[in-house]
Amino acid sequence: MSNPDWSRTSADYARHRQGFPPGLYDLLAHHALLRPGIDALDLGTGTGTLARGLAARGATVLGLDPAPGQVAAATRLAAAEGLAERARFSEGLAERTEQPxxxxxxxxxxxxxxxxxxxxAAAEAMRVLRPGGALLICHFDWIPLPGNVAHATEFLIEAHNPRWRMGRGTGFYPAWATDLALAGFQDLGFGGFDYPAHYTREDWRGRIRASAGVGGAMEDAAVARFDTELAALLDERFGQDPLVVPHRVFAIWGWKR
Structure with missing residues (x-):
């Protein structure tokens, strides 16, 4: 599956989507995946959220993404956070990184x-890793429980984009263990935790506008119509501000021995 076209949504993506919570980096340090001075490659970096998080904790990171707009946004954000020396970004593919x-x-x-x-992508990661290195795959997903804001938002996305098939998630991805094993990674590990993400109503709307089912799939006029309906839905059913949206962090990794 190819990446969606994020060129029209990178501003919303960078401004409104929350990055991984600090607990992820604590988990990675605990399992010796993250330590100061390592060289890291971030595949599909987007606006560089994960790359910048690693760089802030002492890693030197190259982030690759096929979308020029995402690369430009990641570069600007790294500079604004004083991370330009540790986090750099370039156009590139996960399946063919062109790295040594x-x-x-x-x-x-x-x-x-x-x-x-x-x-x-797993085979390419194996190629570019040093012996003793690791491939880490992680996700930070909202959890659509009946009656919560994520659940209601998913129904609205499906009403506007019936082809969207990424709802009803649990935040767990056990099939990725097979990807790692088939590529030759060993000593697979898993980790994760639940996290209550707080979004202002404006940020939740921006987060959803930047999602694959909305900004990544609809024309501008359709996105505007969707956003108007989402605002009305929030006003009618979810009066609190900020919204508390349950999320789940999931991480799986394997080592090159």
Missing amino acids: DASFDLVVAGQAWHWFDRGL
């Missing part, structure tokens, strides 16, 4: 693995 053999200690994919040809 055995040049990274950690390869990561955050919120992106499902967009790749997973077998090719």
Whole structure:
């Protein structure tokens, strides 16, 4: 599956979508996946949220993304956060990074693995990793429980985009273990936790406008109509501000031995 066209939505994506919570980086450090001084490659980096998080904790990171708008946004954000020396970004594909053999200690994919040809991406990660390095795949998903704002938002997305098939998620991705095993990764590990993400009403609307089912799939006029209906839905059913949206962090990794 190819990446959606994020060129029209990168501003919303960067401004409104929350990155991984700090607990993810604590989990990675606990399992020796993250430590100061490592070289990391972030596949499908988007606006560089995960890459910048790793860089802020001492890693040197190259983020790759096929969308020029995403690369430009990631570069601007890294500079604004004082991370330009540790986090750089370039156009590139997960399946064909054009990076040297055995040049990274950690390869990561955050919120992106499902967009790749997973077998090719896993094999490419194996190629560019040094012995003792690891491939880490992680996701940070809202959890649509009956009656909550994520559940209601998914129904609205489906009403506007019947082809969207990414709803009703649980935040768990056990099939990715097979991707790692088939590529030769060993000593697979899993981790994760639930996290109550707080969104202002404006940020939740921006988050959804930037999602694959809305901004990544609809024309501008359709996105505007959707956003108007989402605003009305929030006013009618979810009066609190900020909204508390349950999320789940899921991480799986394997080592190159």
